[in-house]
Amino acid sequence: MSATVAGEVQQAAARASEALAAAFDALPAPMPVLEFRMSRFAARGTQGQPRALALVALGFDYGGTRVAAHDDDDGIPRNRGAEIAAEERLEALGLAPLAALGEVAAALERPPRPHDWVLPRPRGVAPSSRLVRLLPRFEAEGFRLEFNRNFPIEVLPPPESWFGELSGEENTRTFGLRIGVVVRGERIALLPALRAGLAEGSLSFSAGARESDDTIWLAPVDARRRVPLPMGRVRAILSALTGSISGPGDHERLELPRAAASVLSELTEDDTLPPIRFLGRADLTELAERLAAPAVFVRETPAGLNATLRGYQLDGLAWLRYLAECGLGGVLADDMGLGKTVQVLAHLLSERAAGRLTAPALVVVPTSLIPNWRAEVLRFAPDLRVAVLHGQARDLEYSRLAETDLALTSYALLVRDRERIAAQRFSLLVLDEAQAIKNARSKSAEAARALPIPRKLAVSGTPLENHLGELWSLMDCVLPGLLGSESEFSRLTRIPIERHDDPDVRARLNRRIAPFILRRTKEKVAPELPAKTVIERRIELGIEQRVVYERWRMQLKAKVEHAVAQGGPGMAQMLVLEALLRLRQVCCDPRLIGAYDAESAKLDVLLEMLEELIGAGRRVLVYSQFTRMLDLIQHALSARAIKFLRLDGATRDRETPVKRFQAGEAPVFLISLKAGGVGLNLTAADTVIHYDPWWNPAAEEQAADRAHRIGQHQPVFVYKLICAGTVEERVRALQQRKAALVGALLEGGTRSTARFDPEDLDELFAPLS
Numbered sequence: 001m002s003a004t005v006a007g008e009v010q011q012a013a014a015r016a017s018e019a020l021a022a023a024f025d026a027l028p029a030p031m032p033v034l035e036f037r038m039s040r041f042a043a044r045g046t047q048g049q050p051r052a053l054a055l056v057a058l059g060f061d062y063g064g065t066r067v068a069a070h071d072d073d074d075g076i077p078r079n080r081g082a083e084i085a086a087e088e089r090l091e092a093l094g095l096a097p098l099a100a101l102g103e104v105a106a107a108l109e110r111p112p113r114p115h116d117w118v119l120p121r122p123r124g125v126a127p128s129s130r131l132v133r134l135l136p137r138f139e140a141e142g143f144r145l146e147f148n149r150n151f152p153i154e155v156l157p158p159p160e161s162w163f164g165e166l167s168g169e170e171n172t173r174t175f176g177l178r179i180g181v182v183v184r185g186e187r188i189a190l191l192p193a194l195r196a197g198l199a200e201g202s203l204s205f206s207a208g209a210r211e212s213d214d215t216i217w218l219a220p221v222d223a224r225r226r227v228p229l230p231m232g233r234v235r236a237i238l239s240a241l242t243g244s245i246s247g248p249g250d251h252e253r254l255e256l257p258r259a260a261a262s263v264l265s266e267l268t269e270d271d272t273l274p275p276i277r278f279l280g281r282a283d284l285t286e287l288a289e290r291l292a293a294p295a296v297f298v299r300e301t302p303a304g305l306n307a308t309l310r311g312y313q314l315d316g317l318a319w320l321r322y323l324a325e326c327g328l329g330g331v332l333a334d335d336m337g338l339g340k341t342v343q344v345l346a347h348l349l350s351e352r353a354a355g356r357l358t359a360p361a362l363v364v365v366p367t368s369l370i371p372n373w374r375a376e377v378l379r380f381a382p383d384l385r386v387a388v389l390h391g392q393a394r395d396l397e398y399s400r401l402a403e404t405d406l407a408l409t410s411y412a413l414l415v416r417d418r419e420r421i422a423a424q425r426f427s428l429l430v431l432d433e434a435q436a437i438k439n440a441r442s443k444s445a446e447a448a449r450a451l452p453i454p455r456k457l458a459v460s461g462t463p464l465e466n467h468l469g470e471l472w473s474l475m476d477c478v479l480p481g482l483l484g485s486e487s488e489f490s491r492l493t494r495i496p497i498e499r500h501d502d503p504d505v506r507a508r509l510n511r512r513i514a515p516f517i518l519r520r521t522k523e524k525v526a527p528e529l530p531a532k533t534v535i536e537r538r539i540e541l542g543i544e545q546r547v548v549y550e551r552w553r554m555q556l557k558a559k560v561e562h563a564v565a566q567g568g569p570g571m572a573q574m575l576v577l578e579a580l581l582r583l584r585q586v587c588c589d590p591r592l593i594g595a596y597d598a599e600s601a602k603l604d605v606l607l608e609m610l611e612e613l614i615g616a617g618r619r620v621l622v623y624s625q626f627t628r629m630l631d632l633i634q635h636a637l638s639a640r641a642i643k644f645l646r647l648d649g650a651t652r653d654r655e656t657p658v659k660r661f662q663a664g665e666a667p668v669f670l671i672s673l674k675a676g677g678v679g680l681n682l683t684a685a686d687t688v689i690h691y692d693p694w695w696n697p698a699a700e701e702q703a704a705d706r707a708h709r710i711g712q713h714q715p716v717f718v719y720k721l722i723c724a725g726t727v728e729e730r731v732r733a734l735q736q737r738k739a740a741l742v743g744a745l746l747e748g749g750t751r752s753t754a755r756f757d758p759e760d761l762d763e764l765f766a767p768l769s
Helices: 003-026 080-092 127-140 191-200 231-240 258-268 282-292 311-326 340-354 367-380 394-399 411-416 418-422 443-450 468-478 486-498 503-516 543-571 573-588 601-615 627-639 655-662 697-704 727-746 758-764
Strands: 031-042 050-062 065-068 116-118 144-147 161-167 174-183 186-189 216-220 225-230 254-257 276-279 330-332 361-365 386-388 406-410 428-432 455-459 532-539 620-624 644-647 668-672 687-690 716-723
Touching: 031 080, 050 080, 127 144, 127 216, 127 225, 161 258, 174 191, 174 225, 174 258, 191 216, 191 231, 216 231, 225 231, 231 258, 254 258, 258 276, 258 282, 258 503, 282 311, 311 330, 311 340, 311 455, 330 340, 330 468, 330 503, 340 361, 340 367, 340 428, 340 455, 361 367, 361 411, 367 386, 367 406, 386 394, 406 411, 411 418, 411 443, 418 443, 443 468, 455 468, 468 486, 468 503, 486 503, 532 601, 543 573, 543 758, 573 601, 573 727, 573 758, 601 620, 601 627, 601 687, 601 716, 620 627, 620 697, 627 644, 627 668, 644 655, 687 697, 697 716, 716 727, 727 758
Parallel strands: 031 144, 161 276, 330 455, 361 406, 361 428, 386 406, 428 455, 532 716, 620 668, 620 687, 644 668, 687 716
Antiparallel strands: 031 050, 050 065, 050 116, 161 174, 174 186, 174 254, 216 225
16 A cells, blocks of 8 residues: 555544534533432342342433433433433442342342342441442542432532521520531431441541541431531531530520620631531620620720739730620730730729629639739729628628729638628639639639639639649639530540640630630730840759758659559659659659658759859849748858848748838848739849749749839749759750640640650659760
């Protein structure tokens, strides 16, 4: 064949191929249809008892004309290529032509049809379970599904719309929420389906399940019907309602606290998901909008306040007013020294002017702070009428409560006078130094939660010191139910964050609490404060002190290892803390554990530092958590004729030593960490020495900020004395992780853990280097 002829043949073949392709393209594209039905057959070995078999009939819809696969007597043009492709997709999904199954096909009560397919049943898997998993895949492959009435499952069409019904009376503490879909005009509540999915494991609160948002979940409507829902929308609902929908029950409606109106915004914030239309209770949707994006605060100082508020304090006052207008509580969590007390007093004046202080506010403080608060009221808000519910004269104060604006009491008396206080009428509860109720099971926390006061505020520079359970305790007091029950919060939020560092769960918690916590740091809002320099001074132990340390370390390590072997790290927590305490006491001074002949390298360094600092005109705060250590330091200072003052838990009159130090009567102030952690203004000091590192970094920070606060004009130096190579150095590493836990929840940090694991124990009890 010549080259010319060969070329002509190739061109003709190409034209024929193009014509054939065009002919196929011109054919109508059919909709493949799967009809599900049940049939019975007599299986061998069943003594004639018929068994059910799920059959799938394949057909095609050509513009309203329905034809069966392999049926040529139809009189319409067929797109055989598309039909063959549909059959190939069925095979890929695990189905097999019924006719190919031989004995099963022959045993059917009715002869098989060429378009019947059968779903193989894997051993141990129920047919309904297999189908529920496969049905969304059929739809994803382009099949339309139809269900015979004798089939045990029917998949409804996709929802026409989503709705959320809001119920309840306005201005009540709770509201009802019912979420559902509309299918064929029928309203279907989804809460029972979500609970069932969580219970059976087809749904999870965990963000680890990473199906795409378009993945279909077949939600059970009743025993037979299923409605296809996109997983993206389902996950958004689960995330917004975490802690509220778990647990047994088939109730269609949730009862939520009013503060949880913020979930309405969470449910509608992603415009890529099917929208949810909320019905009823316009006040709740308005509140949700305010919580999602609060309006610009009006910054104004109330009449009667004897103070010039700084800009961030005006913002804080406006935020408190915003919460009051919403009828909600919150947590004012500004850094120590930023003037939380004056913001609260300004808020009380503002509330009185707005007519919302229809009964006195109850302010609960540590016992030692009652004089401070009384003095602050007289100084900043002398127009406020105060009753002090403390001491022997409190009977008279109770009798005149109706004539006052503010009642002061202590946490101790909150428990002791619980019934008497609960019988009074108050407009607002303010919990100052609210870390006092961080233990949800403490009597103080239980009494505060039980008070029938409509609004509650917590005030604390350290709302989170050790673990997220403390945050739950505070939030559940001021906004009951917002974070769910304690057990559900622990399972669904605390454990995923603290143990697994789950960023999605942490983001969800941040989003939930953000409208109700105001947290500002000195670095961000008070840049005019002089610098604070933190210096860690490493101290080498002497030979005798090293011997004592190693002897105790080996004994304690053996006890801890035995306890861990018996019950695991979690069961040994208390023993571990006791062992750490003993080793830290050895670092401070061996005399604290009875080794009277050993020297203390740290005490020697402290005395050298004090002599040098005092010679330079510095004013020094010395903190220790051990009052016996303060006794030893006091004895050493007296022997050197160094003037000092002292404040610890046994000090009855706190005001006098503070005033004397502020007046310059002594250059050194010895303070126990707990006694000096709250209610002190020591701006006369420019140096802080932490003699021993405290387990809780927030408590250390609080103590240092007694000097580094508004009113300080000198740079502040903070020294932390650390014995090199000892447990003190290793505790610092764990402290960093605890500080990160606070940052993760309040300041956008990333790492969070507060738990001993075997690696921690190996590090803590390692021998001296």
